[in-house]
Amino acid sequence: MHFQSFLSKNPLVLAPLAGYTDLAFRLLCRETGAGICVTEMISCHGLIYGQKNTLVLLNSAPEDRPLGVQLFGADPEAMGRAAALINPKQADFIDINMGCPVRKVTRKGAGSALMKNPKLAAEIITAVVRQAAMPVTVKFRSGWTQDAITAPDFARMAEQAGAAAVTVHGRTWSQGFSGSADWNVIKAVKQAVSIPVIGNGDILSYQDSIAMRNETGCDGVMIGRGSLGNPWVFSPSGRPATLSGRMPVLRRHLELAREYLPAEKMLFRIKNHLARYLAGLPGASRMRQDIMAASDLTTLWEYMETLQAKA
Numbered sequence: 001m002h003f004q005s006f007l008s009k010n011p012l013v014l015a016p017l018a019g020y021t022d023l024a025f026r027l028l029c030r031e032t033g034a035g036i037c038v039t040e041m042i043s044c045h046g047l048i049y050g051q052k053n054t055l056v057l058l059n060s061a062p063e064d065r066p067l068g069v070q071l072f073g074a075d076p077e078a079m080g081r082a083a084a085l086i087n088p089k090q091a092d093f094i095d096i097n098m099g100c101p102v103r104k105v106t107r108k109g110a111g112s113a114l115m116k117n118p119k120l121a122a123e124i125i126t127a128v129v130r131q132a133a134m135p136v137t138v139k140f141r142s143g144w145t146q147d148a149i150t151a152p153d154f155a156r157m158a159e160q161a162g163a164a165a166v167t168v169h170g171r172t173w174s175q176g177f178s179g180s181a182d183w184n185v186i187k188a189v190k191q192a193v194s195i196p197v198i199g200n201g202d203i204l205s206y207q208d209s210i211a212m213r214n215e216t217g218c219d220g221v222m223i224g225r226g227s228l229g230n231p232w233v234f235s236p237s238g239r240p241a242t243l244s245g246r247m248p249v250l251r252r253h254l255e256l257a258r259e260y261l262p263a264e265k266m267l268f269r270i271k272n273h274l275a276r277y278l279a280g281l282p283g284a285s286r287m288r289q290d291i292m293a294a295s296d297l298t299t300l301w302e303y304m305e306t307l308q309a310k311a
């Protein structure tokens with residue numbers, strides 16, 4: 001299917017967030033209004049070698065669509081081989097990570113380091129497009145540093161190399177996650193290409209997503225940190241003010257985690273998500289401590305029952 005048709009149906013995209021956007025959280029965000037989701041970033045080498053820790057990141061379910069599988073790597077040949085391994089039954093598009101600022105990734109020339117090497121980036125996109133059985137999108141930043149806002153040129157390069165859409169996070173590599181996202185760069189990218197553009201950076205509410213679309217003309221809006229502890233960010237009514245209003249989503253998250261994740265192995269991850277739902281509530285720090293103290297999933301579930309009774 002044409003990538004634009006996914007966005008026309010629902011322009012809200014859950015960002016890839018390593019350590020967070022597993023199958024349970026993606027399904028939850030879809031239930032609260034997200035249209036498109038992307039997996040956590042997946043190493044092309046891990047995929048090629050069939051590493052167990054990598055393959056779990058591909059876990060999905062029929063309701064988890066449209067889905068993008070995000071790949072990272074710096075070698076066109078390996079990226080192409082990894083792309084060929086993604087079955088259209090598993091995903092609707094492949095997203096290439098050219099925005100990650102983490103040293104572990106950039107040291108090897110992947111993630112946002114590719115913004116310093118557009119020639120290699122083009123070779124990677126070309127290789128992935130050639131091998132993939134589905135559309136390919138590219139996610140990147142404003143540029144490497146403030147003196148070189150290269151995103152519009154980079155987007156043109158991606159379009160020429162065959163990308164079906166691009167996502168731009170309005171921060172440079174040197175900014176990391178500090179400062180604020182520059183939506184003017186998203187607007188400039190939109191004006192530079194004719195493929196769909198997804199804007200990303202600092203969306204904390206549904207209303208912010210409308211503002212970003214109006215200000216930049218972007219076709220879709222990707223939400224990352226704003227969804228943590230707040231999957232209601234995808235709906236106009238936003239996060240309920242009370243614990244009782246939030247409880248159904250907390251319980252649902254736990255239910256989805258039990259059903260779809262190796263939950264005991266991911267206990268810390270689940271507790272981390274649940275604790276975030278309590279932001280701004282009276283007694284939140286005590287409740288957070290209780291959640292963190294739970295030694296297994298059954299204890300966590302029982303604690304949720306007591307919270308539910310009190311809510």
Ligand SMILES: Cc1cc2nc3c(=O)[nH]c(=O)nc-3n(C[C@H](O)[C@H](O)[C@H](O)COP(=O)(O)O)c2cc1C
Pocket residue numbers: 015016017018019039040041070097098099100139169200201202203222223224225226
């Ligand atoms: C904890 C965390 C993990 C992330 N993991 C990824 C990732 O795997 N792939 C990726 O392209 N970006 C990743 N990002 C970047 C986000 O997708 C997004 O571009 C960035 O957070 C800006 O959007 P936001 O302001 O809505 O959070 C991550 C960000 C955070 C905070």
